[in-house]
Amino acid sequence: MTRPDTTRPEATDREAIRYVSPLLAVTGPLPEPGRVEAARRRVRNAWRALRPLTTPLGIALKYTSLLIAVACAVIPLITVFMAAFKTREEFATSDPLAPPGDWLNLENFVVAFTRGGMLQGFANTTIILAVSLVGTILIGTMTAYAVDRFDFRGRRLVLGAFLLATLVPAVTTQVATFQVVNGLGLFNTRWAAIILFMGTDIVSIYIFLQFMRSIPRSLDEAAMLDGANRLTIYARIVFPLLRPAIATVVIIKGIAIYNEYYIPFLYMPSRDLGVVSTSLFRFMGPFGAQWEIISAGAVLVIVPTLIAFLLLQRQIYSGLTSGATK
Amino acid sequence: MAVVTDAFSARAEKATGARRIGAFLSRGQASGPGRGPSRGLPITPWLFLVVPLGLLVLFTYVPVANMVWYSFTSWDGLDPVKEPVGLDNYVRIFTDPEMFKVFFVSLYYLAGAAVQMVLALYFATILSFNTRFRNFLKGMIFFPYLINGVAIGLVFLFLLRPGGTLDALLAVVGVAEPPQWIGDPSLVNVSLAATSVWRFMGLNFVLFLGAIQSIPNELYEAADIDGATSWQKFWFIIAPGIRQIIGLTTILAISGSLSVFEIPWIMTSGANGSTTFVIQTVQQAFQFGKFGLASAMAVVLLVVVLVITWIQRRIFPDEKVDLT
Numbered sequence: 001m002t003r004p005d006t007t008r009p010e011a012t013d014r015e016a017i018r019y020v021s022p023l024l025a026v027t028g029p030l031p032e033p034g035r036v037e038a039a040r041r042r043v044r045n046a047w048r049a050l051r052p053l054t055t056p057l058g059i060a061l062k063y064t065s066l067l068i069a070v071a072c073a074v075i076p077l078i079t080v081f082m083a084a085f086k087t088r089e090e091f092a093t094s095d096p097l098a099p100p101g102d103w104l105n106l107e108n109f110v111v112a113f114t115r116g117g118m119l120q121g122f123a124n125t126t127i128i129l130a131v132s133l134v135g136t137i138l139i140g141t142m143t144a145y146a147v148d149r150f151d152f153r154g155r156r157l158v159l160g161a162f163l164l165a166t167l168v169p170a171v172t173t174q175v176a177t178f179q180v181v182n183g184l185g186l187f188n189t190r191w192a193a194i195i196l197f198m199g200t201d202i203v204s205i206y207i208f209l210q211f212m213r214s215i216p217r218s219l220d221e222a223a224m225l226d227g228a229n230r231l232t233i234y235a236r237i238v239f240p241l242l243r244p245a246i247a248t249v250v251i252i253k254g255i256a257i258y259n260e261y262y263i264p265f266l267y268m269p270s271r272d273l274g275v276v277s278t279s280l281f282r283f284m285g286p287f288g289a290q291w292e293i294i295s296a297g298a299v300l301v302i303v304p305t306l307i308a309f310l311l312l313q314r315q316i317y318s319g320l321t322s323g324a325t326k
Numbered sequence: 327m328a329v330v331t332d333a334f335s336a337r338a339e340k341a342t343g344a345r346r347i348g349a350f351l352s353r354g355q356a357s358g359p360g361r362g363p364s365r366g367l368p369i370t371p372w373l374f375l376v377v378p379l380g381l382l383v384l385f386t387y388v389p390v391a392n393m394v395w396y397s398f399t400s401w402d403g404l405d406p407v408k409e410p411v412g413l414d415n416y417v418r419i420f421t422d423p424e425m426f427k428v429f430f431v432s433l434y435y436l437a438g439a440a441v442q443m444v445l446a447l448y449f450a451t452i453l454s455f456n457t458r459f460r461n462f463l464k465g466m467i468f469f470p471y472l473i474n475g476v477a478i479g480l481v482f483l484f485l486l487r488p489g490g491t492l493d494a495l496l497a498v499v500g501v502a503e504p505p506q507w508i509g510d511p512s513l514v515n516v517s518l519a520a521t522s523v524w525r526f527m528g529l530n531f532v533l534f535l536g537a538i539q540s541i542p543n544e545l546y547e548a549a550d551i552d553g554a555t556s557w558q559k560f561w562f563i564i565a566p567g568i569r570q571i572i573g574l575t576t577i578l579a580i581s582g583s584l585s586v587f588e589i590p591w592i593m594t595s596g597a598n599g600s601t602t603f604v605i606q607t608v609q610q611a612f613q614f615g616k617f618g619l620a621s622a623m624a625v626v627l628l629v630v631v632l633v634i635t636w637i638q639r640r641i642f643p644d645e646k647v648d649l650t
Binding site: 062063065066069070072073074075076077079080083095096097139140142143145146147150152153155158161162165167168169171172173174175176177178179180195196198199200202205230234255258259261262266276277278280281283284291294295297298301302305306308309313316317320321 | 368370371372374375377378379381382384385386387388389390392393396403445448449452457458463465466467468469470472473474475476477480481482484485487489490491494495498524529532533536581585587588592604607608611612617620621624625627628631632635
């Protein structure tokens with residue numbers, strides 16, 4: 001951005017209106033010329049007062065603050081990363097800020113994978129992730145299709161029921177959801193997590209609903225004239241066209257499921273059913289003070305997220321802004 | 327982003343602000359081609375909806391209804407008989423100081439949320455102007471939000487433990503006797519709230535950045551022609567442009583600070599006076615078998631969240647908050 005030009009000669013009144021109005025249009029209608037002058041004077045004074053902040057000093061402060069932010073983000077992660085490669089004795093004697101002696105010491109990772117149950121955790125997470133994602137996509141697209149493309153009694157009620165449910169924070173209802181899951185005989189099975197991830201995801205439905213509206217209805221109608229039934233239209237026309245929305249849902253839902261702790265913690269306490277989060281949480285017991293192994297476990301969990309982020313940055317940013325509120 | 331607001335418009339249809347959801351709902355009323363009884367059986371849409379609606383009712387509405395019912399009983403989670411006790415559970419939540427003190431813990435997280443929003447707004451603003459390494463910095467600030475909560479808990483336990491990274495860093499600058507970040511009851515909530523800020527700031531930052539960048543470029547260009555400074559651009563262009571998202575984030579911060587669970591649970595299990603409202607609810611239900619009391623606490627939290635959302639709808643009534 002170019003530095004503001006302070007030497008611009010005084011403009012005439014007419015010009016003033018032209019210059020100022022786009023700014024003022026944000027806050028209100030075009031004011032009269034006299035008020036424009038007053039507003040300009042105010043702006044000019046304010047800016048003279050704040051001028052030091054756009055000088056080299058201000059720029060230095062800006063980059064310093066960014067540097068501090070990066071340090072705050074990175075240091076906690078880097079030190080854990082380094083600790084994961086240290087041997088037991090090395091960890092006990094070395095400074096937390098010192099790098100490991102041997103970057104190829106993978107001993108801690110082996111222990112985390114085997115004795116720590118991370119292998120099991122990744123397997124369970126993968127199963128739950130795959131099944132719940134397929135389920136979420138089918139449920140979300142079917143709901144969006146039914147609500148957007150049909151006219152039927154109770155349509156408003158159905159839509160209202162889904163939207164109202166977004167207001168109920170899942171964290172509050174678990175006390176009673178537990179009884180439902182238990183009553184269905186799903187407690188301590190992978191199905192508990194799968195069905196909860198599928199059944200309580202209203203944000204996905206909302207994303208599909210929003211996207212569905214941009215698919216021209218004439219496509220449905222043309223297919224219908226060709227004799228296609230509703231199921232064919234859904235499966236052959238609408239579903240493939242929803243692909244971008246499906247990608248968004250897969251990404252934000254995938255990250256959410258991978259990171260979920262509360263649901264597996266409540267519903268799948270069995271050791272064999274540990275997912276990534278709960279397996280890692282269990283490190284705190286047996287490995288109590290063995291920070292080098294706990295660090296290795298944390299690194300194992302963080303690395304897939306880092307890879308996904310580096311590959312899918314753009315989609316993650318836009319996906320999160322569309323589904324962040326739940 | 328519009329999820330919360332629109333859900334409310336669905337209920338308050340008469341309100342002037344129900345535009346977006348109104349558009350959704352009224353679509354079906356239009357008798358365009360492809361609608362009407364001649365096309366398909368009236369039961370067809372319900373075939374598509376039976377599974378989604380079944381799950382919705384089973385895992386959202388049934389639990390809410392049951393929760394309200396349990397909250398008026400002294401049920402222990404096992405007994406086939408649920409003994410009604412009237413309002414006893416609710417009275418206890420608001421009178422027993424043991425129960426009530428968890429609300430004060432929320433204040434730490436609320437303060438943390440305020441700090442978090444200010445930081446997020448600051449970084450979103452400076453990164454929305456020309457800055458070197460912009461994408462790299464954006465990624466750096468945002469990435470913590472994506473990390474698994476348990477991993478974050480462990481990373482910060484490692485950072486804050488006695489003789490850990492933070493103490494080592496402080497030793498470098500000459501602080502010989504650092505406090506017990508987790509062990510000291512007067513500090514533990516500050517440490518945990520700071521961890522929460524570290525975790526969630528990236529989300530606020532990206533939401534703010536998205537809102538700032540959706541402001542039309544012509545406004546900045548016009549401001550440049552006028553010779554406006556970055557500060558003026560912030561006050562006259564950015565601030566009005568992101569009023570909505572700030573409002574929404576504030577509301578989410580308030581309800582979020584009441585529903586804090588993961589970070590304190592993972593890092594301290596609620597020890598040292600770091601028990602939050604949700605930790606207490608979970609403990610009452612699943613450790614002490616007091617499902618009646620826990621349900622009443624959950625109902626209180628639900629009502630608070632609903633009221634806060636309703637207030638948000640009143641303050642920011644009809645403009646849409648949609649960043650996509």
